[in-house]
């Protein structure tokens with residue numbers, strides 16, 4: 001009987017690399033989740049910059065999008081209290097302004113989040129299937145205006 005050939009070195013090496021990168025991916029997802037529990041913010045998402053921030057009328061277009069998609073829950077000034085949600089966040093308060101970079105705002109809008117309280121669910125809907133990426137960034141420009149003069 002012949003002995004099975006030893007596993008070629010390259011294959012062993014590949015598995016190590018794959019396992020190593022998996023650990024890194026899991027660690028970065030956990031890191032992001034620890035900072036924004038429940039929200040899906042991909043690695044590097046916090047640092048992403050708005051591709052439409054230099055577009056002259058971005059905030060004006062963002063306002064129109066905000067009025068049609070967000071006001072019903074977040075209210076006209078983004079402070080919450082819209083007719084369709086008791087739990088929509090105040091998008092303008094200092095703590096949130098501190099925590100939510102424009103990249104974080106984008107991914108919160110893009111991926112949404114659901115809040116489970118007892119038997120009821122209060123959704124921040126995901127907008128990735130309702131808005132294009134540019135539209136979502138445009139709405140983020142308007143959220144930044146709502147924060148003004150606080151930044």
Ligand code: HEC
Pocket residue numbers: 065066069070071072073074084085087088089091096100105108109113114115122123124125127139140143
């Ligand atoms: C159906 C109601 C509803 C609609 C429509 C809605 N939101 Fe929300 N939003 C919520 C709720 C509820 C939360 C709080 C979710 C949580 O904290 O888990 C929230 C949270 C957020 C947050 C995160 C706040 C934070 O600091 O964590 C942002 C940003 C946001 N909404 C922006 C928007 C924008 C922009 C739109 C329009 C494109 C929008 N939302 C539309 C209900 C809504």
